[in-house]
Amino acid sequence: MREETEEPRAGHSDPDGDGDDEGHDGGDGGLRGRLVRAGVDLVDAEGAQALSLREIARRAGVSHGAPRRHFPTHLDLLSAIAGQGFTELAARVAAEDPETAAPRERIALLARVYLDYAGSRRGMYELMFRHDLLESGRLGLRETSLPLFARLTGLVALVRPDADPVLVAGALWANLHGIAQLWHWGSLRLATGGDDPAPLLAAALDAHLGPAEPAP
Amino acid sequence: MREETEEPRAGHSDPDGDGDDEGHDGGDGGLRGRLVRAGVDLVDAEGAQALSLREIARRAGVSHGAPRRHFPTHLDLLSAIAGQGFTELAARVAAEDPETAAPRERIALLARVYLDYAGSRRGMYELMFRHDLLESGRLGLRETSLPLFARLTGLVALVRPDADPVLVAGALWANLHGIAQLWHWGSLRLATGGDDPAPLLAAALDAHLGPAEPAP
DNA sequence: AAGAACCAGTAGACAGTGTCTACGTCCCCT
């Protein structure tokens, strides 16, 4: 047996059959959170294809059958890990958003944080946008990215009051995501000849929001 | 889904021995082509996650070790199948391109064909853009999509001679791809409220190419 | 023309996977 952080889990009053009373996932000593954290560590260390159910259980120090109590299936566990990635991304965006700056600048910064995330946490990014995860409607993966989209929509509404902000934000969101994807799997070199997504991003921002206005 | 095992292949004999030592892929009788075709059928019928090496071999009517002679690893076989998807997509685009129409219209049509493909051949589309396939640089998956990009770049150069066509085409390509992705996994409903990618596409085209001009 | 070399496909083994089920083992509650 292995116990990394033996935590005196006081009280387990959980009358409802839902399973875990810890509403937040990555919190404390509960196995559910430990599994998710082990998965996050694993995907960062070894990549997205290393996230086997048994390996995650191994890293969490439990037997291969244990995760089943908290995640009925492998995809559910992967979705929880990916969800952690989404909330983390949202936190980064929120942390780096200077609410006093001009909306145009805030959008550009949001986009840059997004691209930075895709570039630095490659495995997590790959996991977050795996088709089988998103498609299966598990968890609120799509809902988890909703606050991000709402933030973008609000900013777009300030920059382009003439157009439908939801439409413009959607198109810009898709553009941003596409740039991240192309960059992520190295197709950028073929397209633009360089590795830097910044020119593409600038072009996309100019296209959707209008050219950046010169500072007053 | 049903197996057609009535394949009259007795051993390895050519019907009349007219030199069918296929060195090319995609040929007719050779096992290599049969495997790829079986994979294409399978991904259309059952989805991308059903493409196990053994199941493809089963459908091709050979033992599970046979593919190894032609594809060293599973990913190589999957890449070949995905490559078939890319060439097929390119063929569709080329077939539906009215070379006499205005460039702006041809771009719009190209984009629509692309989106149609993503919508109709869902499994194949998912396979074509799997990160582990594209990332591993196997085959010329990225190179296979190069003609498509070149075609787009050429058209963009005609519509927007003022800007760097490679940059604009890259941004537009990324935008198109992002729209397809969002649509593909159903995030469009959350963003724009509808299922139709057409408004997003129109917005993207307007953004990158300028609003559609009324006939001069 | 006989033997060697070779190629394509077969069959079995192996480690690893996800899921299912039976079984302990605690702790809480009345």
Next chain:
DNA sequence: AGGGGACGTAGACACTGTCTACTGGTTCTT
């Protein structure tokens, strides 16, 4: 006390991808 239920263990099962003999047919060499 003792029952009940949540929690984790351990084994089985079917399946996967890869590796390694091994067989049969074809072709090249001498």
